[in-house]
Every structure is written in C-alpha cells, then in structure tokens.
Amino acid sequence: MQTLVTDRPEEAASWLNRSETVAFPTETVYGLGADAFNPDAVAKIFKAKGRPSDNPLIVHVATPEQIGEVAAEIGETAKILVERFFPGPLTLVLKKRAAVPEIVSAGLPTIGVRCPSHPIASEFLRHCKHPVAAPSANVSGRPSPTDWKTVYHDLGGKIACLLRGEPSTIGLESTIVDCSVNPPRLLRTGAVSIELLRELVPDIEIATACKPGEAPKSPGQKYRHYSPEAEIILVESPPSNLQTDLHAAWIGLAAPPAGAAKSLQCRDMDEYARVLFGFFRTCDAEGIRTIYCELPPEKGIGRAIRDRLVKAAGEEVKNSDKQ
Numbered sequence: 001m002q003t004l005v006t007d008r009p010e011e012a013a014s015w016l017n018r019s020e021t022v023a024f025p026t027e028t029v030y031g032l033g034a035d036a037f038n039p040d041a042v043a044k045i046f047k048a049k050g051r052p053s054d055n056p057l058i059v060h061v062a063t064p065e066q067i068g069e070v071a072a073e074i075g076e077t078a079k080i081l082v083e084r085f086f087p088g089p090l091t092l093v094l095k096k097r098a099a100v101p102e103i104v105s106a107g108l109p110t111i112g113v114r115c116p117s118h119p120i121a122s123e124f125l126r127h128c129k130h131p132v133a134a135p136s137a138n139v140s141g142r143p144s145p146t147d148w149k150t151v152y153h154d155l156g157g158k159i160a161c162l163l164r165g166e167p168s169t170i171g172l173e174s175t176i177v178d179c180s181v182n183p184p185r186l187l188r189t190g191a192v193s194i195e196l197l198r199e200l201v202p203d204i205e206i207a208t209a210c211k212p213g214e215a216p217k218s219p220g221q222k223y224r225h226y227s228p229e230a231e232i233i234l235v236e237s238p239p240s241n242l243q244t245d246l247h248a249a250w251i252g253l254a255a256p257p258a259g260a261a262k263s264l265q266c267r268d269m270d271e272y273a274r275v276l277f278g279f280f281r282t283c284d285a286e287g288i289r290t291i292y293c294e295l296p297p298e299k300g301i302g303r304a305i306r307d308r309l310v311k312a313a314g315e316e317v318k319n320s321d322k323q
C-alpha cells in the first residue's frame with residue numbers, strides 16, 4: 001500500500017470517511033485513526049500496529065458536545081473534568097454506548113474519550129463523519145511517535161494516509177482518568193497532573209502499576225511499552241563518568257556525564273517530556289547501546305516522565321554509579 005502524506009486535514013478526513021486508516025498529529029503524540037463506528041476500518045489499525053486485540057482504543061472527538069455519540073453516561077465528575085480540561089491532553093473512561101463496536105473497546109463496557117486541542121487535529125476531526133478511534137501511531141511496543149517522520153518510519157506502506165504537522169508539543173500520551181468507577185481512578189499520568197486533578201476531584205485514586213498475576217486496571221498496563229532497543233538505566237543523578245566503549249547516552253536535567261557518546265540536557269521538565277521519545281528513537285538509529293536517564297522530581301509532568309522511564313526500563317531502578 002502506498003501511504004499518502006498530506007498537509008490538508010480535509011483530504012486526510014476523506015480517506016478516513018472511506019474506511020481507511022489515517023495518522024494525524026495531536027498535542028500529546030501522533031495517533032493512528034479510523035472511523036470508530038466502522039469495525040472493518042478499526043481492524044486495520046490493529047493490523048498496521050501489530051496491536052493485541054484485547055487492548056482498547058481511545059475515541060477522539062472534535063468537540064466536547066460529541067462525547068454523547070460514544071458515551072452512554074457523563075457523570076458529575078466527568079462533567080467537571082470536561083469543563084476544565086477539554087479540549088486537551090486528558091482521556092476520560094466512561095460507560096460506552098451500545099452502538100460503539102466491540103473492537104474499539106476490546107469488549108469492555110467502557111470507552112476512553114479524548115478531545116485534542118491541536119488545531120490540525122481539530123480540523124481533521126471536524127471533517128470526519130464520526131468520532132475517530134486512535135491509539136498512538138507507532139508499531140506496538142515502540143516509543144510513541146512525536147513527529148510525522150517517525151510515524152512514516154513505523155507505518156509507511158501500512159496505512160493509507162499520514163496528515164503531516166509539527167512535532168507534538170507535549171510529547172507524552174494523555175492522562176487517563178476512569179470516571180466509570182467511584183471514586184474516579186487515575187489510570188495513566190500525563191500533562192494533566194495529579195496535582196491539577198486533585199484540585200477538582202479530591203478523592204481521585206491512583207491505580208497502582210499492574211503486578212504479575214493481578215488483573216490490569218487498564219488493559220494497556222500489561223504490555224511492555226515505550227521500549228527503545230538500547231538498555232535504559234535510570235539514575236537520580238549523573239554517574240561520575242561513562243565508559244566510552246559502552247556507546248552510552250545521557251538524557252536529563254543535569255549536565256551530561258563525561259564520556260557520553262550522545263547527550264541531551266533539558267532546560268526543564270516540559271522540554272524533557274517533549275524530547276524523550278524522539279531521543280530514544282535517535283539513540284536506536286545511531287547504535288547507542290545504553291541510555292542513562294535522569295529520574296525527574298515527582299511533581300507535575302515529572303510523574304509522567306518517571307512513569308514512561310520506568311516502563312521503558314522494564315520496571316527496574318539501578319544504582320547511579322553502576323555501569
């Protein structure tokens with residue numbers, strides 16, 4: 001299949017309206033969309049990504065008013081969160097309408113709904129006839145794509161159309177809050193931080209990471225995620241120096257350690273979030289074998305960065321001077 005790369009949201013939407021898959025930019029990461037009410041089109045997403053069929057998709061809407069097309073019920077907490085954070089980097093899990101095909105929710109009675117704030121995404125979604133089911137536009141298990149070239153690298157030839165935009169400004173996937181349970185539960189951290197959520201929903205619970213043998217709260221929790229080919233080593237501060245033969249890289253807020261073959265010192269946590277997945281990708285392309293990553297402070301978007309780092313590392317925090 002040839003993948004058409006376009007800058008025109010309306011043209012991209014016309015492919016989607018004809019049962020095809022379309023990758024599109026959002027402020028969090030790029031998504032791979034299909035018509036949420038067309039099960040055959042949605043099946044193409046799972047095929048292109050190699051995504052397990054029991055991992056549900058988030059449905060994207062052009063405006064908050066469209067939520068009712070996919071959700072059966074919008075409770076008080078959900079209304080408050082929609083009012084404050086839609087459009088934006090927040091996904092709400094709500095009771096699903098029966099009309100939404102099972103393939104989208106992977107058989108769950110709930111549905112994740114998000115309304116992106118990205119202007120190109122909004123224009124694209126407005127031209128789509130129905131809400132758009134879309135996971136991140138990467139091959140399953142790889143870091144989420146934050147620029148169109150990475151989407152093309154992973155999915156070129158496997159999808160009908162790629163709507164090109166600027167690199168994503170946030171760089172990490174949306175925060176997910178399950179509003180179908182009481183109290184509401186935070187399933188994934190993101191740019192909408194737990195501190196911000198608690199101001200409006202003081203009783204929100206934080207879902208703990210899935211432990212072996214335990215049923216996952218969000219199906220996505222059971223899959224290894226965000227993994228570059230290089231080994232990830234998490235540190236609280238830079239090691240004193242790196243062995244140059246390790247082809248090691250550094251990313252963090254602190255100055256890079258001596259001996260790093262490649263490094264990226266971020267000005268602040270927003271920049272760290274924005275560049276992290278792209279850095280993983282370039283490290284892989286350049287044959288870096290080990291990436292030392294600084295764990296940022298556990299506040300604001302720092303929690304989301306830590307979450308992605310821990311997942312990329314395979315859940316292990318290593319001693320900072322261990323090489």
Ligand code: TXA
Pocket residue numbers: 026028029030031032055056057058091093105108110111112114134135136137172173174175176187217218219220221
């Ligand atoms: O920022 C984002 O959320 C991006 C952009 C494209 O919107 N999308 C994204 O989708 O990250 P994906 O599929 O890579 O991650 C969606 C996560 C998965 O972990 C999935 O298990 C969870 O959302 N999820 C979806 N529907 C759910 C539901 N009904 N209940 C619980 N978890 C759900």
Ligand code: MG
Pocket residue numbers: 135136144
């Ligand atoms: Mg994903």
